[in-house]
Amino acid sequence: MLDALADIGRSARTGGYRRDAWSPADLELREWFRQEAGRRGLDLDEDRNGNLWAWWRPLRSPNLPGVVTGSHLDSVRDGGAFDGPLGVASAFLAVDLLRERGVEPERPLGVVCFSDEEGARFGVPCVGSRLLTGALDPDRARRLTDDEGDTLAEVLERAGRRPGDLGADPETLAGVGVFVELHIEQGRALSEPVGVAEAIWPHGRWRFDFHGEANHAGTTALADRDDPMLAYARAVLAARAAAERHDALATFGKVRVEPGSANAVPSRVTAWLDARGADEERVRRLVAELAADGAEAVEVACESWTPEVVFDRSLRDRVAAAVASTVDAAALGSTGPADPEAAGPGRSMSTAGCSGSAGVAAVPTGAGHDAGVLAVAGVPSAMLFVRNPTGVSHSPREFAESADCHAGVVALAAVLEDLCRA
Numbered sequence: 001m002l003d004a005l006a007d008i009g010r011s012a013r014t015g016g017y018r019r020d021a022w023s024p025a026d027l028e029l030r031e032w033f034r035q036e037a038g039r040r041g042l043d044l045d046e047d048r049n050g051n052l053w054a055w056w057r058p059l060r061s062p063n064l065p066g067v068v069t070g071s072h073l074d075s076v077r078d079g080g081a082f083d084g085p086l087g088v089a090s091a092f093l094a095v096d097l098l099r100e101r102g103v104e105p106e107r108p109l110g111v112v113c114f115s116d117e118e119g120a121r122f123g124v125p126c127v128g129s130r131l132l133t134g135a136l137d138p139d140r141a142r143r144l145t146d147d148e149g150d151t152l153a154e155v156l157e158r159a160g161r162r163p164g165d166l167g168a169d170p171e172t173l174a175g176v177g178v179f180v181e182l183h184i185e186q187g188r189a190l191s192e193p194v195g196v197a198e199a200i201w202p203h204g205r206w207r208f209d210f211h212g213e214a215n216h217a218g219t220t221a222l223a224d225r226d227d228p229m230l231a232y233a234r235a236v237l238a239a240r241a242a243a244e245r246h247d248a249l250a251t252f253g254k255v256r257v258e259p260g261s262a263n264a265v266p267s268r269v270t271a272w273l274d275a276r277g278a279d280e281e282r283v284r285r286l287v288a289e290l291a292a293d294g295a296e297a298v299e300v301a302c303e304s305w306t307p308e309v310v311f312d313r314s315l316r317d318r319v320a321a322a323v324a325s326t327v328d329a330a331a332l333g334s335t336g337p338a339d340p341e342a343a344g345p346g347r348s349m350s351t352a353g354c355s356g357s358a359g360v361a362a363v364p365t366g367a368g369h370d371a372g373v374l375a376v377a378g379v380p381s382a383m384l385f386v387r388n389p390t391g392v393s394h395s396p397r398e399f400a401e402s403a404d405c406h407a408g409v410v411a412l413a414a415v416l417e418d419l420c421r422a
């Protein structure tokens, strides 16, 4: 199934995917989703926030809160083939497997594709799921602006949608009784083909504006310059040092320079900091220290914040038990429940951090997901991770073995079959 998507939005130069929300590539992927739903006779809905839902509704109980699985199809800039699409393709294949086995769900089973999960275009991640749950203000969403200066409202209108409809959608949300997202693991925390998520680290994005004065690069003496690039450069180094100090993660991954000429001292540098850590306190402290560093010339604005998500323990255990039922007992031999303390503080993302749940590895992750947004909104949610042998993600080199992807589908089908019993 992923082969069918291999050419959509792929950059010939980098080999990576550029599937910005509502770009032609994204629209093509959404069309693919519609076709896959249609081929399976699933009912397709697009909700008011552009999320796509494909429903398999049992005749006897079509309106019970459903069991929903899926992920997203958009990508980061120059992303890989698996982050997002693996969860959507696996969801459709799990439906196929259940049908092959003659399973009749007692509750509706839904496959979802959330809009704009990565936030590559407008800077805010999980826009579709956050709007759905009411975590993102629709006025703010409509005003989000991409690098071309187009607002989300304009972009949606051009794609034939109604931006006025954006906003919390309790009716759609009530249809989600439980959500399970399958995703490629984005580090190297998993030594078995499939694991379950334990928690999502708290994380946020901050915009740093460094102010200065534009001037001629050839005629302005060094002493006379007010060059914001220097403050930015110091901030990048300070972010790295602060992250090390706090045993957290901090990344300046996007920067915009005005006026952006090679022969001009910049007037302004805008850069985006992504910061994450095992607890909120250390992330907040890290950002506060950076903001205080160059206080006179920098403005810092928080553009998004996601609190820590600890996935529901009883659901996780149930999911893990279903996964375990699909795994060869021999393969499980290596993963007894580990002592979580043994890993040491802040080392929880190493392989040593896995604590067993029904003998299936439970891993924390530094990556945000729609499942986290739904969990925060009170929807019982869980995640399955498929092993990533190199740990590389958000890169064209992102990779998972076919055998592991297949194990993921089989595990997901077992989880859905269990949860679909009313």
Ligand SMILES: [Zn+2]
Pocket (backbone or CB within 6 Å): 072, 083, 084, 117, 183
């Ligand atoms: Zn993803």
